[in-house]
Amino acid sequence: MTTAVLNIIITGLIMGGIYALISVGLSMQYGVARILNIAHGEFIMVGAFITWMLFTNHLLNPLYSLAIAGPFLFFVGYVVHRFLFKTLKDRSPSLPAFEGNSILLAFGIMFIIQSLAMVIWGTQIQGYSFMAYSVYLGSIRFSANRLVLLAFAVAICLLFYLFLTHTRIGKAIRASAQDPDAAGLMGVEINKMLALCFAIGALMAGFAGVLLSMVYPIQTTMGLQYTVIAIIVVVLGGLGSISGSLIGGFILGMLGSIVNAFEPGLTMAAYFFVFMILLLVKPAGIMGR
Amino acid sequence: MNLAWFDKHKNHLVMALAVAFFLILAFAPSYARTYTIILLSSIIMYVILSLSWSMFSGPTGYTSLATAAFFGVGIYNAALLGDYLPIGLLVLTGGLASFLLAYGVGTITLRLRGVYFAIFTFGLVELIKHVVSWIEVNIIGTRGQFVTRVDNVTVFYVLLSTLAILLITMYLIKRSKYGLALSSIGSSEDAAVHIGINVVRVKVMTFAISALFAGVAGTAMATRWGFIDPYIAFDAFYSFLPTLMAIFGGMGSLLGPILGASIFTYLQEILVTRFPYYYMLIFGTIMVITIIYLPNGIIGLFQKLFAYIIKKLRSGSPGGENADTKS
Numbered sequence: 001m002t003t004a005v006l007n008i009i010i011t012g013l014i015m016g017g018i019y020a021l022i023s024v025g026l027s028m029q030y031g032v033a034r035i036l037n038i039a040h041g042e043f044i045m046v047g048a049f050i051t052w053m054l055f056t057n058h059l060l061n062p063l064y065s066l067a068i069a070g071p072f073l074f075f076v077g078y079v080v081h082r083f084l085f086k087t088l089k090d091r092s093p094s095l096p097a098f099e100g101n102s103i104l105l106a107f108g109i110m111f112i113i114q115s116l117a118m119v120i121w122g123t124q125i126q127g128y129s130f131m132a133y134s135v136y137l138g139s140i141r142f143s144a145n146r147l148v149l150l151a152f153a154v155a156i157c158l159l160f161y162l163f164l165t166h167t168r169i170g171k172a173i174r175a176s177a178q179d180p181d182a183a184g185l186m187g188v189e190i191n192k193m194l195a196l197c198f199a200i201g202a203l204m205a206g207f208a209g210v211l212l213s214m215v216y217p218i219q220t221t222m223g224l225q226y227t228v229i230a231i232i233v234v235v236l237g238g239l240g241s242i243s244g245s246l247i248g249g250f251i252l253g254m255l256g257s258i259v260n261a262f263e264p265g266l267t268m269a270a271y272f273f274v275f276m277i278l279l280l281v282k283p284a285g286i287m288g289r
Numbered sequence: 290m291n292l293a294w295f296d297k298h299k300n301h302l303v304m305a306l307a308v309a310f311f312l313i314l315a316f317a318p319s320y321a322r323t324y325t326i327i328l329l330s331s332i333i334m335y336v337i338l339s340l341s342w343s344m345f346s347g348p349t350g351y352t353s354l355a356t357a358a359f360f361g362v363g364i365y366n367a368a369l370l371g372d373y374l375p376i377g378l379l380v381l382t383g384g385l386a387s388f389l390l391a392y393g394v395g396t397i398t399l400r401l402r403g404v405y406f407a408i409f410t411f412g413l414v415e416l417i418k419h420v421v422s423w424i425e426v427n428i429i430g431t432r433g434q435f436v437t438r439v440d441n442v443t444v445f446y447v448l449l450s451t452l453a454i455l456l457i458t459m460y461l462i463k464r465s466k467y468g469l470a471l472s473s474i475g476s477s478e479d480a481a482v483h484i485g486i487n488v489v490r491v492k493v494m495t496f497a498i499s500a501l502f503a504g505v506a507g508t509a510m511a512t513r514w515g516f517i518d519p520y521i522a523f524d525a526f527y528s529f530l531p532t533l534m535a536i537f538g539g540m541g542s543l544l545g546p547i548l549g550a551s552i553f554t555y556l557q558e559i560l561v562t563r564f565p566y567y568y569m570l571i572f573g574t575i576m577v578i579t580i581i582y583l584p585n586g587i588i589g590l591f592q593k594l595f596a597y598i599i600k601k602l603r604s605g606s607p608g609g610e611n612a613d614t615k616s
Contacts, residue, residue, distance in 0.1 A: 036404055088581050099404050100352050105580045107529055111573030118566045228415065235408060265423045272416035279409050283401060
């Protein structure tokens with residue numbers, strides 16, 4: 001009995017770590033740049049496939065791929081914001097109009113990235129085996145790669161949080177999120193900050209993709225499913241709240257783990273159910289302002 | 290003189306053109322090949338979906354991503370009742386089911402604004418998909434349903450008459466006090482409340498009426514497919530595609546979504562079989578360009594061009610004379 005409960009809790013923590021990691025980026029993009037990035041999952045997918053490609057072709061340790069896929073997606077994110085979202089923002093009459101259209105623009109970008117990935121990597125399910133041996137925590141068995149994944153996810157989230165709270169750029173980012181006009185008057189280069197935030201969101205997605213590929217099978221069509229989870233987590237934590245999405249990630253991970261233990265087919269339905277109830281009762285989320 | 294006559298009779302002209310167009314379409318089964326009828330049915334289906342989307346989301350500015358839910362309800366209606374009802378009644382029950390769903394959903398959700406409404410409606414489709422799928426696997430014990438087939442020509446006529454009713458409904462709404470109330474909600478919802486518009490009722494009713502047509506379209510199309518499952522019926526693409534088509538065409542007029550949906554469906558038809566991957570690439574690129582550079586769609590582009598030509602003609606400059614003889 002205790003073993004079963006412990007098992008549920010630890011599985012929940014692992015899922016929560018992944019969910020938190022895939023959500024902070026999205027939360028950042030919405031919180032500062034006001035873009036609900038439907039293409040977020042595609043950045044995760046690209047990160048995962050770069051890792052898979054480097055591992056199968058060059059036997060590169062997936063953890064090193066963090067330093068390759070991450071910066072690459074950071075660059076892609078920066079370019080995408082600089083040339084697409086910035087133009088859209090300049091041409092939009094109001095912020096609500098920009099928010100609405102940016103969802104659709106992100107959807108178009110999702111199509112482009114996904115189809116390019118299909119051309120390069122095909123549509124088959126792929127995967128590789130890395131640290132797939134078992135370790136024991138007390139009496140419960142886990143595969144080592146899951147624990148590595150959890151450790152890295154938590155570490156990356158923490159580092160990111162410290163970056164936001166303890167560096168000058170982090171301060172500028174938070175200022176831009178609170179009040180773009182005032183931040184601009186204080187000498188923050190707003191446009192640069194917005195592009196930077198979008199790029200950081202893509203970077204986090206890239207990290208998530210690299211770590212995910214160590215444990216789960218990957219596919220070029222997998223993006224939307226992760227985007228959906230990230231959106232649920234972000235709404236759960238409060239749109240735009242970084243700490244909210246970290247907490248929201250772990251709450252959803254726990255919920256998923258519990259439901260999965262009793263009725264696996266209903267995991268996604270449970271997510272959506274909680275998500276919709278929350279939207280109705282408290283749309284601002286648990287950490288919302 | 291020519292221009293003045295044109296201005297005066299513009300509405301009649303458009304109406305006459307529309308009727309003529311419908312007559313040409315109505316006799317299509319007697320002169321066109323089966324393939325053409327099937328293609329036309331797909332086009333009309335997307336035209337109905339994108340019109341029904343723009344009926345609510347166009348004037349109010351609420352981005353609804355629930356079209357797939359209403360379409361899917363229609364599809365499941367066909368699967369469950371197809372054996373018992375003739376097609377004429379079947380589409381009515383499908384429309385009614387979608388209407389009721391939208392009415393219920395609208396009542397509880399339409400106080401959500403902006404991006405929250407979009408997210409909620411997106412979640413609705415996924416929730417229904419997973420619940421239906423769970424019920425099928427765990428309670429009924431099968432995955433997917435068979436649908437009693439109806440022949441292509443009948444489906445074509447059902448869709449065509451649905452389109453005609455939809456267009457008339459939208460035209461009447463647009464001209465009525467009701468349509469004015471709807472667009473005032475889009476301009477400023479708070480102001481609309483203050484001048485005494487029952488904002489909630491107007492929004493919920495329009496949302497439900499627009500869903501009715503999506504339900505009818507779903508029912509009609511399902512009878513052609515023969516087999517469906519939750520992942521076919523509640524595919525999020527049926528939410529995004531009509532939205533994109535309407536925006537691509539332009540939401541300022543009825544013609545926009547019609548044009549957008551027709552062009553897109555035709556493009557899809559010729560591209561999807563030949564270049565399945567590049568089709569999505571082209572699709573995404575068109576979407577990106579449209580949203581950034583053509584906020585009023587191709588109709589907006591034409592209108593700009595048209596206004597420019599008219600201005601040239603009316604200015605009475607020597608250049609105007611030339612332009613007149615040329616055109």
